[in-house]
Amino acid sequence: MSQQSEVTDSLSGMTLFADLSAPQLEAVAHTFEEEFFDEGTRVLRKGFAGSGFYVIIEGEAAVQLDGKVIAQLSRGDFFGEISALLNALPTADVIATRPLRCVVLSGEAVEGFLLDHPQVALRMLKAQARTLRNNTKWLS
Amino acid sequence: MAELTDRPFPPGEYPVVVVGTGPGGLQTSYSLSQLGVTHALLSADEQPGGMFRRFPFFQRLITWSKPYAPVEKYERAHEWYDWNSLLSDDPACRASVIEFMDGTSYFPSRPEMEKGLVAFAERSGVIARYGCRWEGTARTDDGFVLSTSDGEYRCKTVVFAIGMTEAWKPEIDGIDLVPHYVDMKPPKEFAGKRIFIMGKRNSGFELADGLLPWAKQLILGSPRPAKLSIITHSTSGARARYMQPYEDNALGGGHFVIDAAIERVERTADGFRVHTEGTTRPGAMVFDVDEVIAGTGFATPLGDLPAMGVTTFYQNRLPAQTPFFQSATVPGVFFAGSVTQGSIGLKKYGIPSNSAAVHGFRYNARVLAQHIAETRHGVKIERPLIEPDQVVSYLLDEATFAPELWNQQSYLARVLHFDRARGITDEGILPLQHFVDAGGADGVAITVETDGTGDIHPALYIRKGGTAEEQLLPSNPLHSFTTSQHHAELTNALKSLID
Numbered sequence: 265m266s267q268q269s270e271v272t273d274s275l276s277g278m279t280l281f282a283d284l285s286a287p288q289l290e291a292v293a294h295t296f297e298e299e300f301f302d303e304g305t306r307v308l309r310k311g312f313a314g315s316g317f318y319v320i321i322e323g324e325a326a327v328q329l330d331g332k333v334i335a336q337l338s339r340g341d342f343f344g345e346i347s348a349l350l351n352a353l354p355t356a357d358v359i360a361t362r363p364l365r366c367v368v369l370s371g372e373a374v375e376g377f378l379l380d381h382p383q384v385a386l387r388m389l390k391a392q393a394r395t396l397r398n399n400t401k402w403l404s
Numbered sequence: 405m406a407e408l409t410d411r412p413f414p415p416g417e418y419p420v421v422v423v424g425t426g427p428g429g430l431q432t433s434y435s436l437s438q439l440g441v442t443h444a445l446l447s448a449d450e451q452p453g454g455m456f457r458r459f460p461f462f463q464r465l466i467t468w469s470k471p472y473a474p475v476e477k478y479e480r481a482h483e484w485y486d487w488n489s490l491l492s493d494d495p496a497c498r499a500s501v502i503e504f505m506d507g508t509s510y511f512p513s514r515p516e517m518e519k520g521l522v523a524f525a526e527r528s529g530v531i532a533r534y535g536c537r538w539e540g541t542a543r544t545d546d547g548f549v550l551s552t553s554d555g556e557y558r559c560k561t562v563v564f565a566i567g568m569t570e571a572w573k574p575e576i577d578g579i580d581l582v583p584h585y586v587d588m589k590p591p592k593e594f595a596g597k598r599i600f601i602m603g604k605r606n607s608g609f610e611l612a613d614g615l616l617p618w619a620k621q622l623i624l625g626s627p628r629p630a631k632l633s634i635i636t637h638s639t640s641g642a643r644a645r646y647m648q649p650y651e652d653n654a655l656g657g658g659h660f661v662i663d664a665a666i667e668r669v670e671r672t673a674d675g676f677r678v679h680t681e682g683t684t685r686p687g688a689m690v691f692d693v694d695e696v697i698a699g700t701g702f703a704t705p706l707g708d709l710p711a712m713g714v715t716t717f718y719q720n721r722l723p724a725q726t727p728f729f730q731s732a733t734v735p736g737v738f739f740a741g742s743v744t745q746g747s748i749g750l751k752k753y754g755i756p757s758n759s760a761a762v763h764g765f766r767y768n769a770r771v772l773a774q775h776i777a778e779t780r781h782g783v784k785i786e787r788p789l790i791e792p793d794q795v796v797s798y799l800l801d802e803a804t805f806a807p808e809l810w811n812q813q814s815y816l817a818r819v820l821h822f823d824r825a826r827g828i829t830d831e832g833i834l835p836l837q838h839f840v841d842a843g844g845a846d847g848v849a850i851t852v853e854t855d856g857t858g859d860i861h862p863a864l865y866i867r868k869g870g871t872a873e874e875q876l877l878p879s880n881p882l883h884s885f886t887t888s889q890h891h892a893e894l895t896n897a898l899k900s901l902i903d
Contacts, residue, residue, distance in 0.1 A: 269574070270719075287682065287686070290627045291663070291684075294626065295628045298718050298719065299751075302732040309841075312752070314750075314855060314856065316751070368754075369754070370856070380684075
């Protein structure tokens with residue numbers, strides 16, 4: 265099996281892309297770029313312009329703020345979408361804590377991609393809602 | 405050509421072995437020699453040139469060399485206008501491609517490029533063992549053994565400059581029936597035919613553009629819409645000079661550019677049937693054509709390196725690399741040439757480096773040679789001191805004129821270190837990713853960057869206490885970053901380092 269098919273298969277198993285048809289998944293696999301980051305490599309940099317939207321297809325990463333780990337990320341998780349959507353600088357670093365394979369879309373392309381794939385936008389919104397609920401449980 | 409046809413570097417032990425005599429291997433070998441690093445240069449070919457001995461198929465490059473540029477031909481700043489010649493400390497060896505260009509285009513022909521590379525090797529004294537094919541690799545306790553058609557080479561450091569010209573095809577039913585770009589027939593054999601080209605990147609568009617005078621109808625198909633260089637502000641997009649088929653599509657001229665996942669290819673009695681499923685416009689489309697060509701891209705001929713532990717990505721087509729072009733997983737294995745696009749860098753705004761082409765990777769090779777010389781061979785490279793009152797002008801001149809910063813935007817940087825005891829030192833051209841992520845002395849790095857809107861401006865990275873912060877300087881309509889406004893903003897930005 266070719267690696268392109270592996271990327272497509274990998275995306276097809278993710279909640280974020282669960283509503284896409286096979287040709288749409290194929291197009292997504294061609295639209296995003298695959299990147300590899302060795303353990304310890306910084307993927308997203310706090311305060312740096314021009315960052316991208318990342319979806320993890322293999323490996324693990326940590327969200328760090330001033331050296332302190334504030335979240336762990338693994339396969340199927342995504343990051344960088346807030347900077348992309350708000351056209352704002354990232355407020356934390358993301359660092360590979362194990363060899364990390366991601367598919368990446370440039371920040372500028374995210375809004376257009378979500379408008380073209382509203383099912384993905386809805387899945388992303390639900391994921392954000394879950395994160396918000398978990399972070400505000402103390403209120404209830 | 406006597407020195408090129410002799411057979412130096414017999415099998416044995418060398419501190420460094422460089423494999424490949426395309427532009428990446430030639431530049432690496434030249435730069436290592438200038439630094440006094442003993443090495444063997446091996447090549448499976450019979451003479452210098454690498455992929456340019458055969459490609460591009462339609463015999464014309466997509467990288468410019470401007471015979472008449474705003475600066476003199478042999479000045480350093482001219483390298484921004486000459487994307488194809490290799491770099492030399494000796495002005496007589498510079499701009500070696502331009503002198504062979506016949507004036508019909510500012511894109512050199514393939515033979516002109518090949519002649520320029522041969523001339524560089526001759527004039528700069530780069531010698532290689534030609535006709536020596538790398539066949540296998542093994543790790544030892546302190547290095548590597550390379551098996552070749554001439555025997556074994558032992559070394560502690562190996563640099564693979566092996567190009568990215570191996571045919572690569574995605575997994576599609578029936579694609580084995582289809583020839584790849586590298587197996588193209590002569591264009592006249594496509595006369596009067598209806599042709600489906602898989603792929604809408606540069607190789608797909610090059611084929612389509614070259615076949616326009618011959619084909620009855622062209623259909624270019626791939627799942628995602630074509631990315632065009634003038635839209636993406638990047639040479640990784642399909643280049644403007646191949647856009648005639650796209651314009652034909654836009655004008656309804658009979659050729660088509662479609663967004664579709666290709667499901668399968670079948671043979672028919674008099675050609676092929678291509679089954680596709682539309683992506684941006686859903687629905688099945690079936691094409692009966694005379695010929696199908698896979699313009700689906702290329703892979704690196706990595707041989708047994710993945711089995712030795714070299715991690716790959718991009719559908720196994722590239723080795724993952726550190727900012728200094730070392731395998732991310734096998735120390736001592738380095739890469740040069742177009743393979744260095746596997747060292748991704750910051751890829752700001754989604755724009756990749758120019759490491760896929762000569763004008764980018766020639767600088768990578770020089771950075772690599774210095775890194776190998778310093779970290780693995782104890783060579784001490786002088787760091788000139790810069791007077792504090794010269795820093796601002798120097799950095800702004802670099803942002804305006806330095807070919808390294810323009811050819812490798814947001815990727816290579818001019819770096820200065822600030823040390824109270826030693827003063828301000830020029831650390832040279834270094835990978836930006838290394839400067840911002842590896843920590844180290846207080847200092848500043850300046851780059852040129854193009855943002856998502858196409859705005860070109862200097863970007864500044866100030867590192868204090870091991871942490872780097874970014875500050876963008878203004879653009880200028882004529883790309884001059886030496887204005888009083890730039891002076892004032894940079895002076896202010898550097899205050900924390902100089903005071």
